[in-house]
Amino acid sequence: MWRQESAERSSSLSLSICEWVCEDVRPTWSGGAPKFSRQLNVSTMAASQLLLLLLAGCVAASVGPPRQLSPCQVVQHDVFCSNLSLRGAPLNLPHPVQMLDLSRNRVQNLTQETLAFHTGFHYLNLHSNKIHFIQPGLFKDMTDLRVLDLSKNHLNVVASSRVNVGPLTAVESLDLSSNGLSTEMTDYFLADSPSLTNLSLNSNSITKIAQNTFSGSLSLRKISFHNNVILEIEDGAFEPLDNLTELDLSKNSxxxxxxxxxxxxxxxxxxxxxxxxxxxxxxxxxxxxxxxxxxxxxxxxxxxxxxxxxxxxxxxxxxxxxxxxxxxxxxxxxxxxxxxxxxxxxxxxxxxxxxxxxxxxxxxxxxxxxxxxxxxxxxxxxxxxxxxxxxxxxxxxxxxxxxxxxxxxxxxxxxxxxxxxLTTLDHQIFQRLPSIRCLQLQENNLKICTSEQNQQEAVVTGQNHLQLPGCVSFTSVKNLHFLNISENNLRTLCANAFVNTSLKVLDLSFNAGLELHDGSLSGLEHSLVHIFLKENNISSLNTELSSLRSIKHVDLSANQLSRLPKLHKDSSIESLNVQNNNLVTLDHQTFHVLEHSLKTLYMGSNPLSCCDSIGFLHMVRHSRVVVPDIEAVTCVHDDFSEPVSIVNVTKEMCHRPEVPKYASFFVVLLIVVLACLLGAVVFKCCHLRKQKHMRSFNA
CATH class of the missing domain: 3.80.10.10 (Ribonuclease Inhibitor)
Structure with missing residues (x-):
């Protein structure tokens, strides 16, 4: 990159020389008569030829294509030179430059030459360089500079020279984060910053905020000392800052x-x-x-x-x-x-x-x-x-x-x-919350009331103690949209448990042995969208999902299901999870019903039969249904000792070669002939034995 910069500088220098030569040569030739001294000898011709060549070079340079600012990007008056391993800004920057991004480069010395002698910056980003020297008075003439980012450099070396970096006359935002600055070092950057409103000193080594730290920057509104080792704040350190509204002292001591x-x-x-x-x-x-x-x-x-x-x-x-x-x-x-x-x-x-x-x-x-x-x-x-x-x-x-x-x-x-x-609550406690929309009740020991218990009132016993039904009711909690009652050791879910609610999400997972009755989900036909029944040890789903016309996401994973629940032809299920069950075969009719709505299907860890799952495989290959865990879906085949990946199953693996009809005819005919021959032999043997017996009798 140094060579590239040298080439750019030499190119610019050559162009300047060409311009100087052109300016000196034109008057000489335009006058018509030569003005050379008679003392010139034959070498005059060679000099003339050299001048002609230089003139031709100047003309070529003037009519050639404009030079590109490479590798930086230029957008109007903004120049982006981030992460290009530069040691300074290119010399041929356009005029004027209002924003210069030299972040993530190799700048070590910050001088006028480093900034290509520009002073009209509004925004200057020198984040993540190796700056350990700043030319004194560098920012004095930058009267338009509003934002200066010097974070992630070596400004602790700069501060060790004990020379003020300023004046920063117009700078409003200054970032000095991650520079190894200690307590007194900040003074050399803040001593003459009258317009400064936003200051970041994050991730330095500051241990104390002194009383006079901000005496040269009284316009500060926002200061951040995040991630230092501040132990002490002297009395009155922030009091002169009448405009201070935000102060971050997080992660200190x-x-x-x-x-x-x-x-x-x-x-x-x-x-x-x-x-x-x-x-x-x-x-x-x-x-x-x-x-x-x-x-x-x-x-x-x-x-x-x-x-x-x-x-x-x-x-x-x-x-x-x-x-x-x-x-x-x-x-x-x-x-x-x-x-x-x-x-x-x-x-x-x-x-x-x-x-x-x-x-x-x-x-x-x-x-x-x-x-x-x-x-x-x-x-x-x-x-x-x-x-x-x-x-x-x-x-x-x-x-x-x-x-x-x-x-x-x-x-x-x-x-x-x-x-x-929680084991016992006032069974009507949630009916007293008219605006309740979300209830998180997992990991407790609650029971859900039956229809009869829902109608019971609390009974006053001795010494004015209330005897509660011992369950909690969710009926008529009209605005309830989300209910999580997983991990509550629920054993049964009675009919009409959620009548007169607006449930959209219901989580009943991790209730081992949970039994759902016909009508358990009554009242949710037009509202329920998500239902979670994960790891409940369910072997068969007694309640039909077909009645849930709005259901889109069903999780039945980690149960003992041997068959899928029957679904209505108008099912709206989009996502179905049946991982870790006992499914051997998949009902083709069920999948035919799902095909028009189903988008995502999880099927892994089931003991599927390869040849009985051809219909499922056909659906996966020829429909829009996505099986995210398809690589983990395996099946059992008689010809293989280990489970086979479902994606490798073919029809040929499950169809034996058929015997032609004429071959079957000959097989049958052969069997009949053999039977006749066998019968004839048996008859002949019996006849000979009978004759022998008669001869012996006559004797």
Whole structure:
């Protein structure tokens, strides 16, 4: 590439020489009379010939095709030279150049020559080079430069010279990520950057943010220190930045935040630090903070947030919270007003209980995630609590008690309860959720009520205890679209279990020994689209899928089916999974029904008979049905000791050569003749014995 650049420079130099010679020669010849000195001898003729040759070269250069900027790409005023092993920009760049991309090259020294003496850049990308020297004052004349990307270089070497890189007069966005910069090195890049609004210092070696770090760049709005080793933030480091709205301090080593007082900050990311305490300053001023990420820290208590705030997003997941009291206070009811909060994530903690009063101040909450804790009981009895919540995730706790009173949680659409110890619920609990659309109930021990149990009411027993039917009802949960009740040890699914629902997806998988009765899926004829019956040890499907006119996806894998369920000619099934069953032969009529709608079929791990599956093979080869696991589909053939891949089966393997009719006639005739001969021999033998006997008697 160096040779190529040298060639370009020499070519440009030759062109310049040609132009100079042409300018000097033209006046000499245009005058008509020669002006050469009489002292010139015979060599004058040779010189004249040389000048003529140079003139011809100049003319050829002027009329030849325009030079191409190779290998860079030029789009109007933007030049792209990324990943070309260049040490600098080509000299013949077009004028003006507003955007230059020299990323992923071999630039080491950043000078005027490196940039081909251009100064009119708006955007300059030098990402992923080997820059360890920057010419002092290089950016002084770049008054239009707005975006400068110097990430993934060796700017720590540049900073060791203790010379300011600036002034960066007009630069608004500066990326210094992955440069090995330590704490004081950033000053040489930020000392004279009055227009800077966006700064990235990700993946460096910064340990402290000093009080005067940003004194030369007071217009900053967004700063990112992600993935450093920050241990200390000096008091007042960010206070001069009145326009600062976003601050990313994630993946550092910060241990504590006290007296948080950045009133104008909107987004604060403290993810993946070692924070055990977060406290804001005691003030009646309004904080503009809307998003606070404290996930993956070591917090023991709920953060002490500003009293006057507009916080909408709060993530304190993956900490060590054992209770929701604030900063270790004894009164668990002490909580800061969070009336604007819409998203709260407290998952992956050690919470054992969350009182209903904790949510009194969260009137706008829409998403609540408390999964992966140790909560054993959860209840909402006040209709004003969580009145706008749409999603509640209580999965993978130790829930044994769940209570929702009438008219509570009117907006709840998704409820995640999987992976708990739920065995007994108020059988009408889900009918109290008028907006519920999605229920995740897998990995519990619930039973589904029968038609009779659905009509039972809770009975009050001694000491005002309620005796519940011991099952849960899904009938008349009118907006329910998704229900997962897999892994609940269900044994039977009675008729009309889902009547008056709008179920589109039903998962009943991993309920070993589950028995479906005729009418188990009644009421779902026109709504159900997906049904999952995987690994239920089903040997025969008593309920007919034919009645489900909207069904498109059926999973019957890992069961004991020896034949496919009968289907209606108007079946709409598009995807069918019957892997890992006991299918020996496939009903040709069933596949004929499926052919017009079926798009995907999974058939692997079945003991198919090769010769009884010719119809299936014909369908696969001559229809649009796709069998993704076709390579794993095998069959058994008498002539082979090992299963045969279904794709290798041919008709010839299953048809013995037929015996001609005339041969059969001769075979029959031969048998008759042999029988007659045998009879004659037997008769002859008997006759001779009789004669011999008579002779002996006469004697």
């Amino acid at each position: 910060i241990m504590c935040i006290k007296d948080f007082n950045l009133y104008n900050l909107v987004v604060l990311n403290l993810n993946k630090n070692s924070i055990d305490n977060f406290q804001s300053t005691q003030s009646s001023g309004l904080f503009k903070l809307r998003s606070l990420d404290l996930s993956e820290n070591k917090m023991l208590y709920f953060p002490l947030l500003p009293e006057m705030n507009t916080l909408e997003y709060l993530d304190i997941s993956r900490n060590h919270l054992q209770a929701v009291n604030v900063t270790g206070s004894k009164d668990e009811r002490m909580i800061i007003n969070l009336s604007f909060l819409r998203f709260l994530d407290m998952s992956y903690n050690q919470l054992q209980s969350v009182p209903e009063s904790f949510f009194y101040c969260m009137g706008s909450l829409e998403v609540l995630n408390m999964s992966k804790n140790c909560i054993s009981s959860f209840s909402v009895t006040n209709k004003e609590v969580l009145r706008r919540v749409k999603v509640i995730n209580l999965s993978y706790n130790y829930l044994q008690t769940l209570t929702f009173k009438e008219n509570s949680l009117q907006c709840l659409e998704k409820l995640f309860l999987q992976g708990n110890d």
